[in-house]
Amino acid sequence: MFYRILADATMIVHFMFLAYVVAGGFIAWRWPRTWFAHAAVAVYGTFNGIIQFVCPLTPLEHHWRLKAGQAGLEPAGFVETYLIGVVYPAEHWPTVQLTAAAVVLASWIGLAIRLRRKRLVNADTAP
Incomplete structure (x- = not known):
């Protein structure tokens, strides 16, 4: 039972990471x-998607x-076990990867806009 709990906890951490x-x-x-x-994990995820090395959580x-x-x-690993199929x-995997990349890009663009607006508001209210 203890090993199953460890396996399930590892799976949950993996899903949370994704x-x-x-x-x-x-x-x-x-x-x-x-x-x-987030930039670090996004770069890691991108390289993992391109090179397809094994995430340490999988083994x-x-x-x-x-x-x-x-x-x-x-x-083939975690994604193939729990997501693909x-x-x-399976034939939608490239679409899923591109959609995930688009979501990350959109979030970063939104973040840049929010930070810029905040800077402008702070500059206007500064004495």
Whole structure:
């Protein structure tokens, strides 16, 4: 039971990481100092999508699942196990990647606009 909890916790952290890769720019609208963390994970996510190296969370979850007596992850990894063919058809994977990139770009453009407006308002109210 302990290993299953570890596997499930790792899966949840992985999903949260993917959500932050896509939506972290919008979080920076509220907390602008988090933009650097989001930029780092967005770059990581981009390179992972291009080069397709294995995220460290994938073998960790696979290990915990096997220790719990469950089937491990698909050989291709986390995304293939939980998303491709489950949430959306495999042929839509390129569209999903482009949509995620567009969401990140839109969030960064929005952040830049918000920060610029804030700077202008602060400049107008400064003595």
